[in-house]
Amino acid sequence: MRKRLLGAFAGIVSAFAASVAAAAPIEIQFWHPTLGPIDDALKQQIDSFNNSQSAYKVVASGRGTYDETFNAAIAGFRANKSPHLLVVIGQGTQSMLLSGAVYPVQDLLAAEGYKIDWDNYIQPVLNYYRTKDMKLLSLPFSVSTPILWYNKDGFAKAGLTRPPVTWDEMGEYLTKLRAAGFECGYTSGWQQWVHVDNYSTIHDLPIATLHNGLDGLAATFTYNKTDVVKNIARLQSWVADGRYTYSGRQGSSATPAFASGRCAMMTHSSAVFSSLQASAKFAFEAAPLPYEAGTTPHNSLIGGGALWVLKGHKPEEYKGVAAFLAHLASPDQQAKWHKDTGYMPITKAAYEKVKAEGYYDKYPQQEVAITQVQRGTPTLNTMTVRLGNANQYVAALEEEMEAVWANKKTAQQAMDDAVRRGNEILRRFERQRGN
C-alpha cells in the first residue's frame, strides 16, 4: 500500500515537473456564451491559434447565455478575477464602455505595434462598437443583421418570381401567399430589432436623441414620433387579417415557424442560415429587408456579440491577447468563421476572398447581409444605438408591441407607453452611473 502511494506520488511529481519543463505557455482566459452548434467553429478558431505558436494558450470557457456570461464577468471583475477576453452582446456596449473595466481594442492593438488599416474593415460593422470619435472599443465577433427569408417553393406556388422590395409590396405578396395556402404569411424573430431599430436606421430616422445616445447619457427615445408608428400600425392591420403571425419574443420561436414550412416569409437574423440549412425541407432564399416606397434605403443595423479586452492583466499577457485578436481578424479565419457560422465577416478582404471562391454563387443567402449593411452612406442615425439598460427597455417595448398585436392598444398609444417606460429606464441608467 505504502509503496503504491509512493509510486503515485512520484508519478504526480514527474508529471508536474514535465509540465513546468515545457515552459508553460502564457494562458489567456476567454469567456464566451455557449452558442450551441457554433461552439465547434469557435473551438477550431482557438485551436488554430494555439497550434500556430507556442508562447500563448487561449483557454476558452463557455458561460451559458449572453446574460449569464455577463453576470459571471461582473462577479469576476468584483472579485478581481476577470478574464482577459469577454464576449458581450452589442446592446451591452454602453455598460461596458462605462464599466471602468475595459481596455479598448484599438488602443491595445496600437500599443502592441499592430498597424491596422481600419478602412479595410466593413465600416457599418465596426461603427456599432465605436465611440463618437471613431475609436473601436471591441472587436465584432458574432455579428449579424436582420434580413428577409422566404420560402422559394411557396413563392413559386403563389406565382411570385422575386422577393418584395417595399413593405407595401410585401403586403400584396402576403395576400397572394395566403391565397396559395399559407395560413401564416409572415413572422419575425427579434421584432423590436427588426421593426423599431432597423426600420429606423434603414430610413435614416432617429431612435433616440443625441444620435441614439452616442453623444451622451441624457438621450431620450423619440421613435414614437417617427414613421415607426406607421410601420407598427401596418403590422397591426396585418395581424388582424392574418398576414402577420406573431411567434414570440426574441429569436428562437420564429425559426421553427419558418423552417417547418408554416410561414412563407420571415424577417430574422442573417445568422439563422446554418439552422435553416439544417432543418428546412424546402428551397429558401434571402433578400434585403423591405423599405418604404419612395425612399432610398440606408444601411441596416447590426447586432450580436463583440470581444472585449478587460483591464488589470500583465503586459506580456496583453501581447498574447493582441496576437490572438490579430489572428481572428485574418482573412482566412474570418472567411472560415463566416462560412461555418453564418455570422458576418468583418473585413473587406475576407468578404472578397469568399466571393472569389464562388461561395456566394452557391449560397447567395450569405451575401445578403453584407450588401445590406453597405446600402447608402452611414449617418449619425444609422451608426449605432448606444443606450443603457437595453434588456429592460427592450422587454418593455416588446410588451407594448404585444399589446398592439392583441388589439389592446393602437400603435401610437403603445409606442408612447414604450417611450415613457423606456425613458424612465434610461434615467435610471444615468443615475446608476452616478449622474
Added chain:
Amino acid sequence: MIKRVNFQRHKPLAFLLLAPQMLVLAIFVFWPAAQALYQAFTITDPFGQHSTFVWFDNFRDVLTSPEYFNSIYRTAIFSTGTTASAVLAGLGFAVLVDRVARGKSVYRLMIIWPYAVAPVLAGVLWLFLFHPIYGAIALMLKQGFGIPWNPLLDGSDAMLLVIVAAAWKQVSYNFVFFLAALQAIPRSLIEAAAIDGAGPIRRFVSIVFPLISPTTFFLLVINVVYAFFDTFGIIHALTQGGPGGATDILVYKVYADGFLGLDLGLSSAQSVILMILVIGLTAVQFRYLERRVKYAQ
C-alpha cells in the same frame, strides 16, 4: 419524559454551543438579507463603480409604476391558481394511488418523475407543445376542437399555460407527502367507518381529510412560497411575462430587473416588498387556517 438541560448558571457555555449554528445563519441568511435591504436604498451600476444612497427612491419608482400594480394582480391569480391546482391534483393522485392494488410502485414512479425536470427545461417543453404555430397540442386544440388557442397574444391562455406548467412540476412533491399521510392513517379507523355504513366519500370527508389536515396545511404554505419565489424559470422560458404583461408576476420582475437588467437597487426594492408580502401571507395562513388543523396527540 424528554431530558432538559438548564443553562441558567452557564450562560457563556450556552452561547458557545449555539455559536456554530448562528454563524452559519449569519453568513448564509442574515448577511445576504441585510445586503439586499441595503441595496434597496441605493442606486448602483453592476460593476460597483458608483453607488448612491437614495433613501426611498427605488421604492417610489416601483410603487408609482402602473405596471407594478398589474404585476401584483397577476401574481394573485397565478399563485392562487398554481397552489390550488397543485395541491388538489397531488391529493387526487395520492387518493387514487392509495387505493390501487397492483402496480402501485409504477404509478408512484410515474407521478414523481416530473419533479426531476429542471424548471427552465419544463418551460421549453411546454412551449414546444403549446406554441400556436407549430406546437403539437396547440394544433390539435385548433384543428381538432376549434379552440382558438394562442398564449402568445391572449393573456388568459398564457396565464393558464404558466399555471398548468408551474403546478405540473409541484404535483409530484405534493403527491409524495399526501401519499405518506394517507398511508399513516390506521386501517382500523377506515374499516370501522365502513362497517358503520359510511361510503368512500363520507369516509374521506369525515375521517381521512381531518387526519391529513396537518399535511394539507404544510403543503399549502410550501406551495404558496413556491408560487411566489420559485417560478421565474418557468415564466422566463414560457412567456417572459408576456403577452403585454399578462404573466409578469412579481418574482419574475425581480429576476428580470436584477439578473437580466442588472438594476440591483430596483430589483432589491422589489424583493423587499415581495418578502414583506409573503411574510404577511404566511402569517395570515398560520393565524386563520392553522386553527382548523388537527394535529395528532
